[in-house]
Amino acid sequence: MPTARDPLYRRHRFPPEVISYAVWLYFRFPLSLRIVEEMLAARGIGVTYETVRQWGRKFGKPFSDRIRQRAPARDKWHLDEVVISIAGEQHWLWRAVDQNGFVLDVLIQRRRDSRAAQLLMKKLLKSAGTPPRVMITDKLRSSGAARAKMGFHVEYRPHQALNNRAENSHQPTRRRERIMKRFKSSRQAQRFLSVHDQVANLFHIPYPGAATADFRRASRERAFATWREISMTSAIADSRPLRIASFGSAVD
Template sequence: MSSTPARPWLPPESAFAGFRFPSEVIVIAVHWNLRYCLSYRDVEELLVERGVEVDHVTVYRWVQRFTPLLADAARFRRHSPGDRWFVDETYVRVNGVWRYVYRAVDQYGQVIDVLVSARRDADAARRFFRRALSTLKVTPREVVTDAAAVYPRVLDEVIPSAWHHVEQYANNPIEADHSQLKHRLKPMRGLRTDRTAQVIIAGHAFMQNLRRGHYELGLDAPPALRVAMAFTDLAQAI
């Protein structure tokens, strides 16, 4: 009786396989774009100054491709969020049309999650909370929102155990945090699609959390080098 020979074990293929540029170049381009207020053309220019000729469209594609992969690789090193969530919506232009961005931070400044939505309604709020709960596996004991009429019904449905807090100025932490996002988006010359907006805004949240120390990454490096070290470690994981 013949037996089928066992297939040799092969390591999983790197996410960087098939790309013309080495992973170090791709990762530093993504890192710069997420960390600093740079356009894709700015990153192109910085790379050219270092002897690497890359078109800004390629930089854009790298950011879209690798930002979700890097953030996903980091999820097991993320600190558990706090139990008090501040939730609010801001807005951005996507291809000339206003889009709403649902965001939440906890009492320690960790960005819980973000969601780009064409509408500001109960369905969007419901999707935001369900997405955050399924991703983090943590249920808050208190949720602070503005006085939007949709929140009481949605929270009673999705997080019935949480105390819903509405009070003037109570939501200042998330409202102040929106300014960080707006500052980052300003040099980008617009967002073209909802998917692009979701990746960029989620990537900004990921970078904020890295810089604020909400991941067990880069801890052995000096403070000024921790984010760069974190990106190096995450690149090896994907």
């Protein structure tokens, strides 16, 4: 099995292919850390769920940053916010998506005011470089006030029905929130969702009604090829067990 030259893997005993596979499983599917541990064990990979957690913390952000760098420029922003409970306290998850439903960025805030909306817009502007052509929000006045403070001279559409793409994008977060038995802190939620949404963007495959089977297969192959490039690995496609359990487990 070839070894990646990416210095990110330096001093890790497990091959990069195993690490990237575990990280992909955790962020791509609504799986708990213990389920990922068991799925790896079925393939002869002996690691603990705590090792998977540490891999996610270390490798998740670099991988998501590389996915984000490859994303094309988006000229339409859909902004929405949803309430989430963190450690028994109410927080607001602000999210921005484009016209195709791809998540641009997320931000956890304690408030639902114009300052919180402005922080999200500044974050989006930092990565995009230029303001959007169109901005769509629900009827929350804070978003309009933040747009005015930012000096965005863009087409602005505050309409509930037009913002369904942003509202629907919260559903995967709700599923993960249940699997993880709620987020433990705002920092953990911000760190996890920033990676989770970018991985979901990469593997977003059009529904059967919107694309042919050949197109869907080709899209999936391109996504896997991109994942191998950003993780500097080769594919783990062989179904035979990978006998690496002798490396130990507790800490990699």
